Amino acid sequence: MITDWIDVGEVSAERDQNLRHYFYDNGVSTKLVGNNKQYLLLGRKGAGKTAVFSHLASSPTNIFARTDVIVPLSLQSYNWQAHNLLTDNQKAGGFQHRDSWRFVLYVEAVKAIREKLKGQGAAVPKKIEKAARALERIFATPVPSWTDLLGQKLFNLAKIELPKAGLDDDGVSVGGGEISFEQLRDDAGLKHQLNKNVEGLTAYLESSLSETPEDIRVFFLFDRLDEAWVSDFIDESKSIVSGLLHASEHVLHQFGGRLRPLVFLREDIFSTFDINDRNKLKHDCSESLLWDQESIERLILERINYYAKQKSVATLNELQQIFIEKEMRSRATPVKHIFNRTMCRPRDMVAFLDKTFKVAKADALHSPDGQQISTLAIYDAESGYGDYLFEELSDEWRNQNEHFLEYLRTFENLRYAAITSDELKEALIKKGLASDHAEFRAIMRFLFENSIIGITVGKSKQWRYKCFFPSQAFSDADVVKVHPGLIKRLGLTESSSERANAVSDKFILDREPGESGDPSASTST
Structure with a gap:
């Protein structure tokens, strides 16, 4: 019997133990890895970014070369507060955390390259071997993972004296005792010394990695960047993640693609970043995880x-x-x-x-x-x-838009799936969510961009939702319709309000998304 065996797997990729058996991503993994100018994978929540991350983390041989090194770096349980101590307040525009991320990437690169070459029985370049020994001297053997490094181990850098003429095995004076998060946060002198030491180590490691063999590529995979996207930490999180993007671009160009950060990021979060040439970055340096x-x-x-x-x-x-x-x-x-x-x-x-x-x-x-x-x-x-x-x-939105749930509740009070724009405007103004037409139009654009409402365009008889028509730009419409997936949850009647009927053809309003006037037509995506 079909109900005895049929299954579709887990909704959450990170909980799906069978994902490796049926992973499918419509080719975006190959595109991303194959273009050494790209370091960013964008997609809406639920688009499958974590599934792609998990797939690439397994080092599939049809995508990576034998000499490639894969370093998965999930930000789940990551110490965001510790990283925030490394802010360089003299820099702006998302650059405050760029150099601390460079430090993380270079420590991981030194460890990964050394381990890869030793595993192959090949000689480790002298500069990289020397850098690895210096890190062991500073942090003890083995060098801690990056999540540990951006925690208690990192704090200890505030008491270390680095030699001015470059590092060697015996040139580091390691201070005694551990430093707590509170001490470092409250002591400007310790914080200054920490940032100074991180800056010096980063420059040294970058120089050492110039000896990375030409046939080796190191891929750093960053996922779960929305872990700290909560209401009381959004500004700090935005600064830290922006710093990762700046660091990724720097590292990519500095090493000609031999060190390749790949950042998996929600599209709605990326849209909030105050980064110069954000659209250019999206066009040139990213792949979007889109489906039909x-x-x-x-x-x-x-x-x-x-x-x-x-x-x-x-x-x-x-x-x-x-x-x-x-x-x-x-x-x-x-x-x-x-x-x-x-x-x-x-x-x-x-x-x-x-x-x-x-x-x-x-x-x-x-x-x-x-x-x-x-x-x-x-x-x-x-x-x-x-x-x-x-x-x-x-x-996806309640931590970024404080009125989001009220927008949805506004539809509940309007009773019908298809309503006029004027009905929606009046309801939003009544609830104090919009005070004039400009604010109302901004809300309409937001709702359309997130496919909560659909519109018809010109004389077309198709309901256009952004998710099905990603190239469709927002335009003013007399009548809008709530996304079909939300109609039952919002307790709406699947028909048009009287005012909507008065200004539009009811036959159009009752069609499925994307359907034309022909009842047998199917959606084009």
Whole structure:
């Protein structure tokens, strides 16, 4: 019976023990690694960045060369407060933390290159070997991990006397006793000495790494950069992460791609950075993790077919084979119906199908022969999926936009999925969320950019949500419609308000996202 074996894996990549068996990323990993000018992977929450990180951390041989070194650096449980002590207040524009990140990258590079060459039985360049011994003298053997280094071990640098004429094995005077976070935070003299020593060590390590063999590339993978993105630490976190981006660019150019930081970052967080030429950086130095219906279906099939093989069941050629009925009430296919309620992210599709399969199993919603699932399971799963999507959006934005939840609650009071812009404006003004047209328009743009509302453009009969039409620019519209995935969660009627009916064609308002006037048409993404 299909409900005995069908599964789609975990919603969270970091918790999915089987991810390595069915990883699929539509080619972005190869593109990112193959372009030595890029150091940034951008994607919305739920787009699959951590899955790509985990995949690259496993050193896949179809992407990396035998001589490549992979250093995964997840910021989970990372000491953000300690790193914040290294701020250079004389610098601005995100450069305050650039040099402390250079220090981290160079320590890791020295360790990784030395270990790689020794593992191959090859000679370690003299400068790199000397640098490794100097680090062992300072921090003890073995040199601590970077998370330890940016913690208690780093504090001890404030009591170390570095030689002025360069480092050697015996040229470091190591001070006695440990320094606490509080001592370092409150003592300007210790903090100054710490920053001075970090600066000196960084310059020394950078010089030593100039002997990195031409055939070796070291990739530093940074993930979980949103760990400290909480309301009372956003400004500090923004400064630290901006510093990482500046350091990555510096290191990339300094070593001609032999040292390659790869930073995995949420697109909404990147958009908040006050970095010169941010758009140019995004265009030249990043890849975006984008999906369409076809690529998401392929990802889902990889997952489902893995579980089919585990149970010696025939694999599927397409997702539509799962369901008994070929159409939903809207005349969309079951797969299209589910996809239209996602935000074009793999995690959304996984979450919806996971809930659908669990409902089908619990309520025995399958065909008489047990080989297919009824679409009733899809309808029954929608409410639970709506709760999931609401929480995903809240996690993404509530720490950055204090009014975000109030925006969503405003729709609850409007009752209908499709409303006029004037109705929304009046409701926002009444709640004190907008005071004039300019503020209202800024909120509208925000809601559109995050696919919470969709618009129609010109004479088109397509509902355009940013997630399905990423190149669609915001434009003023008489009528807007809430994203289908949120309609049940917000308690809305899937129809138009009277005022919306008065200014627009109801036939358009009741179409599925992206559908044209032809009821049998499918969404183009």
